[in-house]
Amino acid sequence: xxxxxxxxxxxxxxxxxxxxxxxxxxxxxxxxxxxxxxxxxxxxxxxxxxxxxxxxxxxxxxxxxxxxxxxxxxxxxxxxxxxxxxxxxxxxxxxxxxxxxxxxxxxxxxxxxxxxxxxxxxxxxxxxxxxxxxxxxxxxxxxxxxxxxxxxxxxxxxxxxxxxxxxxxxxxxxxxxxxxxxxxxxxxxxxxxxxxxxxxxxxxxxxxxxxxxxxxxxxxxxxxxxxxxxxxxxxxxxxxxxxxxxxxxxxxxxxxxxxxxxxxxxxxxxxxxxxxxxxxxxxxxxxxxxxxxxxxxxxxxxxxxxxxxxxxxxxxxxxxxxxxxxxxxxxxxxxxxxxxxxxxxxxxxxxxx
Ligand SMILES: *Cc1c(COP(=O)(O)O)cnc(C)c1O
Numbered sequence: 001x002x003x004x005x006x007x008x009x010x011x012x013x014x015x016x017x018x019x020x021x022x023x024x025x026x027x028x029x030x031x032x033x034x035x036x037x038x039x040x041x042x043x044x045x046x047x048x049x050x051x052x053x054x055x056x057x058x059x060x061x062x063x064x065x066x067x068x069x070x071x072x073x074x075x076x077x078x079x080x081x082x083x084x085x086x087x088x089x090x091x092x093x094x095x096x097x098x099x100x101x102x103x104x105x106x107x108x109x110x111x112x113x114x115x116x117x118x119x120x121x122x123x124x125x126x127x128x129x130x131x132x133x134x135x136x137x138x139x140x141x142x143x144x145x146x147x148x149x150x151x152x153x154x155x156x157x158x159x160x161x162x163x164x165x166x167x168x169x170x171x172x173x174x175x176x177x178x179x180x181x182x183x184x185x186x187x188x189x190x191x192x193x194x195x196x197x198x199x200x201x202x203x204x205x206x207x208x209x210x211x212x213x214x215x216x217x218x219x220x221x222x223x224x225x226x227x228x229x230x231x232x233x234x235x236x237x238x239x240x241x242x243x244x245x246x247x248x249x250x251x252x253x254x255x256x257x258x259x260x261x262x263x264x265x266x267x268x269x270x271x272x273x274x275x276x277x278x279x280x281x282x283x284x285x286x287x288x289x290x291x292x293x294x295x296x297x298x299x300x301x302x303x304x305x306x307x308x309x310x311x312x313x314x315x316x317x318x319x320x321x322x323x324x325x326x327x328x329x330x331x332x333x334x335x336x337x338x339x340x341x342x343x344x345x346x347x348x349x350x351x352x353x
Contacts, residue, residue, distance in 0.1 A: 060083075134173060137180060154173075236310060
């Protein structure tokens with residue numbers, strides 16, 4: 001039966017291979033996969049179950065509801081699940097009911113948690129997003145009340161840019177604040193931080209995007225294995241005469257006669273609209289240019305010279321078109337591309353645990 005819609009194939013064996021690479025790089029530090037946003041669109045449950053089978057025991061999500069869903073999926077496995085959002089007012093009961101550990105981010109959250117059990121504490125070392133200031137952290141260390149901080153955490157703002165001076169600044173501040181909580185384990189590195197080297201690894205690393213094949217430093221990383229393959233079938237093939245335009249706004253005008261394949265994927269499938277004109281597709285053994293604008297449900301691809309029939313599949317991301325290159329063509333990040341293509345396309349998984 002011919003496929004009628006975009007198809008996203010998620011290779012869990014590739015996620016496992018990336019996990020092993022990161023774990024080896026992290027040396028003695030624990031590798032705790034980040035599976036927020038439905039595992040960056042790649043399936044939080046499938047990813048976590050597969051990585052549990054590889055030996056991962058600690059997982060991170062962003063939202064409370066993500067944590068509750070992951071706990072249900074993991075069943076009676078003794079996994080540690082941490083929630084980056086921490087403990088907003090009124091959340092303590094639900095966190096406790098699902099045995100979730102909040103990453104407490106502010107004095108208000110510390111009060112809302114009220115020593116309801118073990119927790120992680122985020123300290124802001126320069127990103128100015130979440131976490132206690134260094135002064136607040138020092139006050140807390142001096143008077144912890146009933147709070148039991150098992151893990152001290154901070155997040156790098158520029159881990160994707162190895163040469164950025166803020167990395168070293170954050171490392172120095174984190175090292176200093178860590179001395180205030182000597183009983184707590186420490187975690188600083190996301191994917192980019194793992195690749196920055198052992199100084200950044202501490203007791204635990206928290207990679208996300210590189211598990212899913214995204215380069216840690218804003219570009220393709222050949223040591224990582226591609227995870228996502230996005231393909232869509234051709235719905236119609238048409239000959240475009242010289243001088244005719246293709247698509248909305250008549251942006252593209254054919255300078256020579258050409259053959260266009262109209263493919264059933266568009267920005268509603270998460271294929272970024274900005275992918276044209278710089279992006280490409282892979283068909284019949286060659287990279288092909290996109291013609292005109294990406295529309296909501298369709299893309300036109302130049303397949304001049306190729307044999308093609310309606311129903312043939314065109315690769316939009318995959319072994320021949322890396323995620324990072326596709327993202328770069330759209331002036332987007334690999335993160336954004338991944339979470340968007342996870343939506344409307346039919347997802348199927350290879351290598352489930
Ligand atoms: C999303 C996130 C991560 C994972 O980041 P990647 O760059 O995807 O590896 C780690 N830590 C925190 C606090 C995050 O928000």
